[in-house]
Amino acid sequence: MVNEQYKSRLSAKSVIRELAEYATARGEEIGYENVFDYSLGNPSVPTPKAYDEAVISMHKDMDSMSLHGYSPSLGNTKVRATVAASLKKRFGIDYETKHIFMTSGAAGALAHAIRLVTSPGDEVITFAPFFPEYMPYVNDTGAILKVVPPSPKDFQINFTAFEEMLNEKTQAVLINSPNNPSGVVYREETIKRLAELLRQKQKEYGHDIFLISDEPYREIVFDGMECPYPSRYYENTLSCYSFSKSLSLPGERIGYIAVHPKATDADLLALICGQISRGIGHNCPSATSQMGIAAVIDQTADLSVYEENRNLLYEALTELGFTVVKPGGTFYIFPKALEEDAVAFCQKAKKYDLILVPADNFGCPGYFRMAYCIDTEKVKRSIPVLRKFVETEYPNR
């Protein structure tokens, strides 16, 4: 019999998907260049040529079985070693091959990480605003996602609310910095305070609390800054990475979990992920994408366009009177809507062919997200439209 629980979800509409579909349909009507589609986080800069060249030469030169044969379920051993060496060099943490588990993107990484350190009924805490897919990612494992309300002044962690939420059932804390949707990068002091608090609570509760750090935007940081790497501050950290954004490869589904070498059971955790894989049909990411990213491990796509877009939008939004925290990274910006109901606000924006995403599902009603992974030229053209929208619909501000 068809599973009713999953079936019932079909009636729940995805706001982002509906907006993206609307944008596509509207684009067919008036020309896609005239639709200012800020709905989707689909990288807009090309994959580095070296990736494509590596894939081409693999398919020209490697024998079929070495290229297309089964890779071990923890991932291609050489690729794992390459990832470990790169992280070790960059962050000064003694990662070895055994600490790396290759996954189908960040979704695959989180699917394993959550099952790895929780059992059904356990609680996982995350912080608003948060990526809405965290709901099924966590709740479908049987664990329970708890959301700490936002700290809208700077979208760092609301520690007062967090401390109230922590309890003996808390087995994991899920963070995402640089953050989707706010674009905010957690400051070093935020991570340090978080680490200190978790160490204290581990002692108090007498069990490990793992930090699951979702880091697909790790490389997209602005103003010459670096994103503080959470594993540097807390040993029980699982760093969950995807190459989707840094290499513009979201369709290839390639990422990893890096287990901190001093985490509890560090030498076993990747092996246990291999056991989890069996039940969720994961096995391993495609052999081609594994070897492809290994060939360009320390490269990224040209990410500078996102910073340029951030600058243009932050300036325009501020000038138009929006309350908005300056993003430190990603390709998102997260202003407060000009009326309480962000859904109504975004609905009005549609009349101007501005596609904005209301943030109710991100745990932050009253805000909206703009994904500025689009051409800079289009960002520029969108600014007068944004101005017209604001001046026409909200004349008395």
Place this chain on the structure above:
Amino acid sequence: MVNEQYKSRLSAKSVIRELAEYATARGEEIGYENVFDYSLGNPSVPTPKAYDEAVISMHKDMDSMSLHGYSPSLGNTKVRATVAASLKKRFGIDYETKHIFMTSGAAGALAHAIRLVTSPGDEVITFAPFFPEYMPYVNDTGAILKVVPPSPKDFQINFTAFEEMLNEKTQAVLINSPNNPSGVVYREETIKRLAELLRQKQKEYGHDIFLISDEPYREIVFDGMECPYPSRYYENTLSCYSFSKSLSLPGERIGYIAVHPKATDADLLALICGQISRGIGHNCPSATSQMGIAAVIDQTADLSVYEENRNLLYEALTELGFTVVKPGGTFYIFPKALEEDAVAFCQKAKKYDLILVPADNFGCPGYFRMAYCIDTEKVKRSIPVLRKFVETEYPNR
């Protein structure tokens, strides 16, 4: 805290993996050409050149976003249409795009299919001998795998035992023809009788019973036969396919579920799979592998070598006095061991550098599996060794 249930599995040893590791280590010692490694089902014939050529031209000619951008979570729409059209032409069933859900291999297909048609506590029935991974595939969803004992005369379905096992909790029946490990292809009369019985039980229990048909070996059938396609005989069928074996692409993790157009909720089932994906971190298979298989949809690798190997081994084993059912397909053969304890039997074979897998985990103690996806030349050289092993260790037979 680390999940103890998954952790405890690390102590359970995988017989196949241990044997494969032994074979590799032994190969390093005496030369891999001297180890007759029948342990692993890793295809030994090359991927068709056209697949590699398609991947090369995609990486040369397509723009980065069309190639590496997100594909929809149900799979690339054009690829789904290509799969539907190919199946429709071949099997005369009116598949459309909406009935196809692209997956990361057969493991991904089964992970979705089982969650799709069962809820925790429901029963799924399969038939011995069976692929041991069915245990975690089913039991990790919360459903319960029940195994019908084998019918060793021909390894078709033991209907007497099956009828006894069917009950109101049975929500799905999982078959695998051509079968791993027996190599047996279910005869049309077997499928027809199965379908008739399921229709009768659906009526009796007042609920659907889905047939989950695991078909990675569909194309590897010998003697000019065709494998009866279960969806032709029973409407509530989910055909789970992988290109791993037919195109020798196991590392690329690419397959699909084809929902019978007349199944209950046929138009919704792929969409519901999209919801299941969110919780298990699947998303979709890699964009490259999806477009790659679409480019060669009606091709296979040169599979004739498997038939040649089957002929050589069946003849030799029969001549040596083994009880063995002639495989109709796959690259497996499944003889009865020459003593009751197949583990002891395979242990003795190791002394002759013959790597055979005891079938206790396949639900068939006393039997062993040989995976003959190896060079024919090696199969030929293994036969005198097999003879020596049998004559030395079992002289009184």
